[in-house]
Amino acid sequence: MLQSWRWFGPGDAVSLAAARQAGATGIVTSLHHIPYGEVWKPEDIAKRQAEIAAPGFGLHWAVVESLPVHERIRIGEGPLEPLFAAYRDSLRNLAAAGIRTICYNFMPVLDWTRTQMDAELPGGARALRFNLHEYVAFDWLMLQRPGADEGYSHDILTRAKAWHDGASEGDKARLLANIMAGLPGAYDRYDIPGLRLMLDRYRGIGHRDLQGNLRRFLEAVVPAAEDLGMRLCIHPDDPPRPVFGLPRIVSCAQDVADILAMVDSPANGLTLCSGSLGANPANDVPAIARRFAGRIWFAHLRNVAKDPDGSFMEAEHLGGDTDMVELVAALLDEEARRRAAGEDFAEIPMRPDHGHEILDDIGRASHPGYPFIGRLRGLAELRGVMAALSHTRGRTA
Structure with a gap:
């Protein structure tokens, strides 16, 4: 190859x-x-x-x-x-x-x-990670997309709400930035209202x-x-x-x-x-x-x-x-x-x-x-x- x-x-x-x-x-x-x-x-x-x-x-x-x-x-x-x-x-x-x-x-x-850019590994290395409860917290409680809580277990919804309720504004801004990070060559970086408008299309x-x-x-x-x-x-x-x-x-x-x-x-x-x-x-x-x-x-x-x-x-x-x-x-x-x-x-x-x-x-x-x-x-x-x-x-x- x-x-x-x-x-x-x-x-x-x-x-x-x-x-x-x-x-x-x-x-x-x-x-x-x-x-x-x-x-x-x-x-x-x-x-x-x-x-x-x-x-x-x-x-x-x-x-x-x-x-x-x-x-x-x-x-x-x-x-x-x-x-x-x-x-x-x-x-x-x-x-x-x-x-x-x-x-x-x-x-x-x-x-x-991804929801996390710096998941710590043994020895201090860092990895990308997709945490489902953080994704659900973003979709359901930050983006407030109708129906975003459907199809998930009680445990995931409970953890998502606990994360959201305990998150600072900095934590929420970091989660948004992490979700946007997969667009290295794109011109569009959405805030919450902008992402809602894009999804409406x-x-x-x-x-x-x-x-x-x-x-x-x-x-x-x-x-x-x-x-x-x-x-x-x-x-x-x-x-x-x-x-x-x-x-x-x-x-x-x-x-x-x-x-x-x-x-x-x-x-x-x-x-x-x-x-x-x-x-x-x-x-x-x-x-x-x-x-x-x-x-x-x-x-x-x-x-x-x-x-x-x-x-x-x-x-x-x-x-x-x-x-x-x-x-x-x-x-x-x-x-x-x-x-x-x-x-x-x-x-x-x-x-x-x-x-x-x-x-x-x-x-x-x-x-x-x-x-x-x-x-x-x-x-x-x-x-x-x-x-x-x-x-x-x-x-x-």
């Missing part, structure tokens, strides 16, 4: 030199400064490519993450063809620059959602409606991507469950099957995110990888440890609930199959996803979930798994 690294651009606290020192050669990035729905111009793409290549470390822009989908496309609101046309133009400009793998998501309003949109809006988007852009020799790969929902009453449609194997069938083309593929899918107790992530291996064009490798109440925490890359060795084996098997068949896109770009804050990472102003040393450790561990599996297979072939 191509060992890659997410970089948020020149303002990232983690430099390109650090990415190369970690052992990565592929860079995963986006043009975060361009508003959603606008065309990515050739000169902007070329400038970012030059920034990545300039240090002379053998780095290249391997994957776009993300080419954002405008919120009106998800809602199905207003005239959409101009937005589809802009997306196709951006694809053409990226393809002309030799960038052919595009990760995107279809999560309404928010990307990944989705009123009446259910699971099937959102699926229909995704189908319309795919039918509009996948043929262009296929003609350009590109691969679009949708990112799963994080967490893989409805959030603030919003539907989520990329949360399980059936969701993935439905999406890949909407436009049955190699250009309509999947970003295999083991952490996002792994937060759903019903998901067997290695089995999902093997089932959809032929349409996986990009992989985020991380792990989560789930609690019985629905909470979860970012675990060590080789810890947590997903068998990472089996998952890596599934991806390596698919790469071997592609090579034997002489297929294009034989090498799957992967990156170590969310890492723990450890050592000198603690207190450094990196993007939440993207410290340097924690991801360096994750990449080293994953590299070791890949090397061991490849060595074993070479001896038994």
